Amino acid sequence: MNLIVDAGNSFVKLAVFDRDRMLSYQKVGVDDFCNKVKEFFSEFPNIDHSIVSSVGFLEKKHLAFIAIFSKVHLLSSKSLVPFKNSYASPQTLGVDRIALATAAFYHNPKGNTLVIDAGTCITYDMINDIGEYLGGAISPGITMRYRALHDQTSKLPLLEAEEILDFIGNTTASSIHSGVVNGVCNEIDGVIQQYNARFVNLTVILTGGDMQFLSKRLKNTIFAHSKFLLEGLNYLLEYNKR
Numbered sequence: 001m002n003l004i005v006d007a008g009n010s011f012v013k014l015a016v017f018d019r020d021r022m023l024s025y026q027k028v029g030v031d032d033f034c035n036k037v038k039e040f041f042s043e044f045p046n047i048d049h050s051i052v053s054s055v056g057f058l059e060k061k062h063l064a065f066i067a068i069f070s071k072v073h074l075l076s077s078k079s080l081v082p083f084k085n086s087y088a089s090p091q092t093l094g095v096d097r098i099a100l101a102t103a104a105f106y107h108n109p110k111g112n113t114l115v116i117d118a119g120t121c122i123t124y125d126m127i128n129d130i131g132e133y134l135g136g137a138i139s140p141g142i143t144m145r146y147r148a149l150h151d152q153t154s155k156l157p158l159l160e161a162e163e164i165l166d167f168i169g170n171t172t173a174s175s176i177h178s179g180v181v182n183g184v185c186n187e188i189d190g191v192i193q194q195y196n197a198r199f200v201n202l203t204v205i206l207t208g209g210d211m212q213f214l215s216k217r218l219k220n221t222i223f224a225h226s227k228f229l230l231e232g233l234n235y236l237l238e239y240n241k242r
Contacts, residue, residue, distance in 0.1 A: 001047040003040060003070060004233045007054035008096070009120040010209075015227070016044050017234045022227065030057055034065050041069040051075055051237040053095045053229075073240055075099070075233070080240050082106070084132045096229060100125050101133045102239075103232030104205065112199035116188060116222075117229065118208035120144060124191055128199065139187065142210050145180045161213060185217045192220040 001023075006013040012033050016024040023044065028036045041047055050066050052058065053075045066072050073079070075095040083105045087093050096117065104113040104127040114136075115125045120143065124136035140148065142161050150158035159176055167182045169175030196202050206215055207228040215224045 001044055001049075002234055002237050003037075003044075003047045003050040003066070004230050004237070005037075005050060005052040005054075005058075005066070006096070006099075006229055006233060007052065007058040009055060012058070013230060014040060015230045015234075016040060016047065019238075020231075020234065022230070022234075025227070025230070030062075033058075033062055037066060037069075049073070049237055049241060051233050051240075053099055053233055055094055055096050073237055075236060079236060081133075081236070082131075082239050083127060084130075086132050087135050094123075097123055097125050097136070099229050099232035099236060100207070101127055101232070102235050103228050105131055105133075106232075106235050107205070107228075108203050111201060111203055113203045113205065114192065114195050114199075115205045115207065115228065116191075118142070118184075118188075118206065118210040118214055120209075122184070122188070122208075126195065126199075137191065142180060142184055142213070145184070146176070149176055149180070161210075181217070185214065185219075188214065189219050192218075192222075196220075 002017045004015040011027045014026045014036060015022055026036055048070050050070045051073045063072060077091045077093060083101060100115045100117055104115050110129055112129050113127045117123045120141050122139045122141050126134045126136050128134060146159050149156045159173060161181060162177060164177045164181050167178050169178040192204055204222045205228060206222045206224050211224050211226055
């Protein structure tokens, strides 16, 4: 069994896999991390390998705690990957994007796949039909855009995402909502159109914390998959075991 640890910018996601089947999943804050890890190892004593992907706030003490119970693989640019990595600066490629590319490679091994991860940032990652990772894009996520409008101005309020009734805002609040929500949706739809123009039979997968909010608002056909990154990490752990 495998313990999968995805430490993002806001939360830590933990999952237990038996081969390719997810048995348990939890999202916790860093303060609860060690207690939850201990609970997982108590509930699933057959866990013998773990993988950690961290773009956030996990420290060496957290890795050392996991190592008490199992072998630990810390995902990095030096980890083995099943795809051809054509990124010009592979040492700077985020571990979250490595995991997403791996999941895309296994889910659609002979097809063109664009993975859109809508979280703190919105990332776009492209794997082509010959198993080559090409790269993609990074842009601000929904919450980051709301915060930027508030933090970088003197009078605009800090709002949270909500449904827009019309793309023409007739108050300051509705104008901000239109600018952020309508802007993000048009960005994603526009990017998908660009990739569709270049790659035939493109499969688009949407994941990340804002997946549910965005999936109903996009014009293009997508596949929503909330645990896509965790599956990619599990594939990577199995690949590096071998």
